[in-house]
Amino acid sequence: MNFTRRNFLRIVGVTAGTGLVSATPARASTTDDDTLPGVLVDTTRCVGCRACEAACAEANDLPAPPDGDAVLKSPRDTSQTAFTVVNRTDAPGGGDRFGKKQCMHCLAPACASACPVRALDKKPTGPVTYDPSKCMGCRYCMVACPFDIPRYEYEALAPRVRKCTFCAPRQAKGLPPACAEVCPSGALTFGKRHVLLEEAKRRIYGTPEKFIHKVYGEHEAGGTSFLYISDVPFEKLGLQGGVPEKPYPELVSGALGAPPMVMTLWPPLLMGLYAFSKRREEAEKDAGEKEAHHG
Amino acid sequence: MASARTETLGQSSFFRDKILLGMSLGEYLRSLLTPFNLVAAVILAIGVPSLVYRFAAGLGASTNLSQAYPWGLWIGFDMMTGVVLAAGGFTIGASVQLLGLKDFHPIERPAILTAFIGYVMAVVGLLADLGRPWNIVMAIVNAGSASALFEIAWCVMCYTTVLLLEFTVPFFEWLGWKRIHAILKKSLLALTVLSVMFSTMHQSALGSLFLLAPTKLHPLWYTPFIFIFFFISAILAGISMVIVESALSHKVFAHRLEGQPHVDVDKLTIGLGKAGAIVAFAYFFLKLQGVVDGHAWGYLLTGYGALFLVETVGFVLVPSLLFAWGARHAKVKVIRWAGAMAVAGIVFNRLNVSVIAFNWQNPVRYVPSWMEVAVSLSLVTIGVLAFRWICNRMPILWEDPAFADRHED
Amino acid sequence: MTTHDFLGLYDAKVMEYLLALVYLLLFVPMWRFVQGRPQAAEAGADARAQAPAGATAHPLLGWFHVPDGVALHPGHAWARLDADGLVTVGIDEFAQKLVDPEQVRLPATGDVVRQSRPAFAVGDQVVTVPMLSPVDGTVVAVNGAAAHGAGALRDPYGAGWLFKVKVPEAARALKQLLDPAAARAFLESAAEGLSHQLQPALGRVLQDGGVPIHGIAQAVAGEAWAALARKHFLTDRSEP
Numbered sequence: 001m002n003f004t005r006r007n008f009l010r011i012v013g014v015t016a017g018t019g020l021v022s023a024t025p026a027r028a029s030t031t032d033d034d035t036l037p038g039v040l041v042d043t044t045r046c047v048g049c050r051a052c053e054a055a056c057a058e059a060n061d062l063p064a065p066p067d068g069d070a071v072l073k074s075p076r077d078t079s080q081t082a083f084t085v086v087n088r089t090d091a092p093g094g095g096d097r098f099g100k101k102q103c104m105h106c107l108a109p110a111c112a113s114a115c116p117v118r119a120l121d122k123k124p125t126g127p128v129t130y131d132p133s134k135c136m137g138c139r140y141c142m143v144a145c146p147f148d149i150p151r152y153e154y155e156a157l158a159p160r161v162r163k164c165t166f167c168a169p170r171q172a173k174g175l176p177p178a179c180a181e182v183c184p185s186g187a188l189t190f191g192k193r194h195v196l197l198e199e200a201k202r203r204i205y206g207t208p209e210k211f212i213h214k215v216y217g218e219h220e221a222g223g224t225s226f227l228y229i230s231d232v233p234f235e236k237l238g239l240q241g242g243v244p245e246k247p248y249p250e251l252v253s254g255a256l257g258a259p260p261m262v263m264t265l266w267p268p269l270l271m272g273l274y275a276f277s278k279r280r281e282e283a284e285k286d287a288g289e290k291e292a293h294h295g
Numbered sequence: 296m297a298s299a300r301t302e303t304l305g306q307s308s309f310f311r312d313k314i315l316l317g318m319s320l321g322e323y324l325r326s327l328l329t330p331f332n333l334v335a336a337v338i339l340a341i342g343v344p345s346l347v348y349r350f351a352a353g354l355g356a357s358t359n360l361s362q363a364y365p366w367g368l369w370i371g372f373d374m375m376t377g378v379v380l381a382a383g384g385f386t387i388g389a390s391v392q393l394l395g396l397k398d399f400h401p402i403e404r405p406a407i408l409t410a411f412i413g414y415v416m417a418v419v420g421l422l423a424d425l426g427r428p429w430n431i432v433m434a435i436v437n438a439g440s441a442s443a444l445f446e447i448a449w450c451v452m453c454y455t456t457v458l459l460l461e462f463t464v465p466f467f468e469w470l471g472w473k474r475i476h477a478i479l480k481k482s483l484l485a486l487t488v489l490s491v492m493f494s495t496m497h498q499s500a501l502g503s504l505f506l507l508a509p510t511k512l513h514p515l516w517y518t519p520f521i522f523i524f525f526f527i528s529a530i531l532a533g534i535s536m537v538i539v540e541s542a543l544s545h546k547v548f549a550h551r552l553e554g555q556p557h558v559d560v561d562k563l564t565i566g567l568g569k570a571g572a573i574v575a576f577a578y579f580f581l582k583l584q585g586v587v588d589g590h591a592w593g594y595l596l597t598g599y600g601a602l603f604l605v606e607t608v609g610f611v612l613v614p615s616l617l618f619a620w621g622a623r624h625a626k627v628k629v630i631r632w633a634g635a636m637a638v639a640g641i642v643f644n645r646l647n648v649s650v651i652a653f654n655w656q657n658p659v660r661y662v663p664s665w666m667e668v669a670v671s672l673s674l675v676t677i678g679v680l681a682f683r684w685i686c687n688r689m690p691i692l693w694e695d696p697a698f699a700d701r702h703e704d
Numbered sequence: 705m706t707t708h709d710f711l712g713l714y715d716a717k718v719m720e721y722l723l724a725l726v727y728l729l730l731f732v733p734m735w736r737f738v739q740g741r742p743q744a745a746e747a748g749a750d751a752r753a754q755a756p757a758g759a760t761a762h763p764l765l766g767w768f769h770v771p772d773g774v775a776l777h778p779g780h781a782w783a784r785l786d787a788d789g790l791v792t793v794g795i796d797e798f799a800q801k802l803v804d805p806e807q808v809r810l811p812a813t814g815d816v817v818r819q820s821r822p823a824f825a826v827g828d829q830v831v832t833v834p835m836l837s838p839v840d841g842t843v844v845a846v847n848g849a850a851a852h853g854a855g856a857l858r859d860p861y862g863a864g865w866l867f868k869v870k871v872p873e874a875a876r877a878l879k880q881l882l883d884p885a886a887a888r889a890f891l892e893s894a895a896e897g898l899s900h901q902l903q904p905a906l907g908r909v910l911q912d913g914g915v916p917i918h919g920i921a922q923a924v925a926g927e928a929w930a931a932l933a934r935k936h937f938l939t940d941r942s943e944p
Contacts, residue, residue, distance in 0.1 A: 077362075110507050116445035117433035134433050137426020139365035140444050144507040151362055152426065154355030159426040248507055252443055255503040255522045259446055259496045266492040270393050274484070277395030291787055557879055565885055572738045580727040587719045590712055619738045625889040 038193030043230040046187035048098040052179035059178035083164040087238040099237025103164035104224035110248030111141035127166035222247025342673025345666040364661035371649035373420025384410025385494040386533030392487040411458040443503040450497035469689040498529035513652035518585035538634035568622035568630035575615030610640025775881035777838035804919030841869035
């Protein structure tokens with residue numbers, strides 16, 4: 001482990017800080033956490049060999065992806081049995097460009113925030129994992145995901161949600177994800193997200209006329225673990241355009257702050273209405289009786 | 296005659312009197328042969344096997360749900376519409392118990408019964424739609440508390456319990472269990488406060504669900520305030536449903552109400568019409584505000600814009616004006632039609648948000664399968680049949696003289 | 705947020721506030737429309753405050769206003785449960801304007817009246833038209849002033865009361881009659897039938913609050929006014 005003075009001071013600082021605060025609130029977004037892993041996808045280096053697809057299928061016990069380049073002729077999407085796919089588009093100045101599509105493992109995932117049973121969960125180590133034993137199959141994660149990644153096994157009697165796992169079991173053992181490990185051309189680089197982000201920018205600004213000046217995944221949905229750089233528009237590679245930069249859980253947290261306030265405010269408000277209307281009723285009754293005596 | 300026979304039958308007299316409405320089994324079964332029951336039987340004959348098939352063969356075989364459309368008719372209609380149309384329970388309950396509008400007491404119990412049956416049917420629809428319904432208890436065990444759906448799950452559970460407790464008041468009157476009835480009757484005020492509280496929370500949370508879909512829900516419907524819109528439209532739905540339900544109930548059950556003190560449903564309907572006019576009027580402007588706030592007015596000139604205008608102008612503003620005119624001129628029939636239109640408008644809104652204007656950029660649209668339609672219709676039919684069964688026997692539309700309040704109404 | 709989005713905020717905010725303003729301006733007439741004319745509500749409240757409850761209906765409101773607390777019988781007789789437990793009976797403004805009675809034949813104290821049976825009569829010196837009692841019971845008091853002059857009847861809900869009845873289960877009996885809202889609808893449709901036969905000049909006179917001599921029935925049907933009145937009072941098949 002690289003034990004620099006910076007790291008040491010940081011560890012001391014965090015420990016001291018944690019000691020001061022009795023309870024550290026869990027934060028939905030951890031964009032400033034330097035330990036989170038990421039994968040840099042440099043589409044200018046991808047040769048379309050689809051070894052990543054094959055490695056992924058093997059690592060996740062999925063059927064082997066179709067052989068040959070014929071599949072690259074039309075755009076494909078991930079499915080219940082294919083956690084990652086490579087799509088083809090034209091490169092500027094002739095040739096092919098390829099883009100790998102899979103779960104983005106957002107820093108503040110919409111799917112995990114949507115899941116009412118925490119079957120989809122964001123691990124502090126990075127991957128967004130899925131536990132079918134908790135899943136009740138509401139499919140809200142599919143509604144929430146801005147990248148349309150979760151796939152559902154509608155044909156099964158006990159259907160599961162299927163998506164890239166970021167090879168969480170492999171990462172737990174200190175190994176990189178299968179796709180990144182097998183990539184022969186260096187298109188996929190696994191490492192710390194913040195380091196990869198800086199590498200991505202270094203490449204872009206190193207040859208600024210070549211690349212699009214944007215790292216896809218830096219801000220999308222509040223930031224994702226997979227970062228893309230490209231010299232063709234990202235939508236052409238099958239990546240979702242128009243994804244808001246606000247972390248998705250923040251879209252709901254305001255409205256979800258209301259229920260506890262309703263539970264606090266409604267009883268006094270409603271009982272107040274009740275008391276008021278009861279008093280008015282009694283006042284009317286008294287007035288009526290008085291009239292009866294006088295009339 | 297009949298009384299002599301009940302004596303000889305002894306134990307089964309409870310069954311005869313309470314269940315068979317005093318008829319013999321043969322008589323009762325023959326009385327069931329009505330055109331309405333025939334239609335209901337046909338619907339159930341298609342729908343119930345479809346439901347069984349869904350559990351036997353899976354969602355893929357029985358529905359048209361897809362990767363692009365994870366939510367379809369069962370969520371959009373059974374779950375969302377079922378819940379919103381049952382909002383009459385808390386609106387009328389609050390009006391009577393909290394605002395002191397005792398005049399509405401005669402329609403309070405049918406409204407609560409409608410709500411209770413509505414929620415039970417919504418839960419059944421939900422269980423049909425869930426991929427792994429046996430894991431629904433996980434919502435209690437694993438707190439996915441960042442999710443609006445978690446909050447909905449809990450609130451629906453709590454609210455259905457509250458509705459059940461409120462329903463047991465006439466239920467125990469029917470059975471004649473005085474002591475437990477008295478206890479429950481005393482807790483009605485607390486139950487009403489809870490029902491308004493839980494309803495506010497989950498009716499609005501059903502709107503909050505779509506906050507996580509800013510790119511998928513059409514801009515004319517997507518707004519950060521969608522949870523407020525859902526709550527206000529729930530109030531409108533409650534008022535409108537009670538107008539429709541009370542009109543139907545008092546017509547259908549007229550023969551059973553002979554000899555009971557006359558309930559001036561027309562007068563109550565006029566009162567509800569006034570409320571409906573104001574709420575719908577405000578809701579219409581709320582929807583416009585949502586569009587302006589989202590900078591989405593440009594979309595009004597598109598196809599989806601036309602859909603939005605039909606929903607908002609045709610099924611919110613028009614009913615509002617009809618309510619107003621009908622209430623002013625005491626035209627009860629106009630109010631009832633306006634109520635039906637408002638109900639249709641709310642159904643339309645929920646379907647728009649969850650299905651029709653959802654994934655609006657996807658050229659491939661979702662259309663429910665015939666089995667989905669059959670199951671949804673069957674759930675509505677079962678709900679109506681349950682409502683009728685209970686109203687024919689229990690003091691819902693009338694007061695049980697043994698339990699009548701001396702000073703309250 | 706881009707600069708474009710930010711600048712777009714200003715337009716949107718203007719529209720939002722304008723929309724809210726439009727809504728508030730429209731809300732006031734909307735509320736008043738739904739609740740009914742505010743003068744009617746005030747007249748009703750004043751009426752209750754006065755000891756002999758019953759207000760002179762504002763002439764401009766036509767014959768559709770029935771004061772609070774008054775229940776109307778479809779034969780155009782009204783009944784009101786007073787604080788002393790007795791039911792006061794009178795004719796409504798529609799009947800009063802239709803016939804403009806010069807004399808009234810009332811039952812005597814102690815007489816038994818039956819709901820929806822002829823119990824009293826109104827008319828001129830020559831012809832009277834029977835009217836139905838709105839309640840069952842025994843007559844305990846009769847309004848002398850009304851029996852002898854048309855003047856009192858100009859205030860049909862107040863000084864123009866006709867007789868008081870002791871009614872068993874009075875509250876329940878009154879519930880069977882039309883309440884003010886339903887009465888209004890009933891009277892509107894009754895008046896609609898008449899309005900078709902009105903001459904334009906007559907219509908204007910009525911709008912000003914005036915009443916033609918001998919009532920509207922005479923103005924409309926001439927010699928056959930009694931038959932027209934009987935039709936409205938539901939006594940066209942009864943004995944006089």
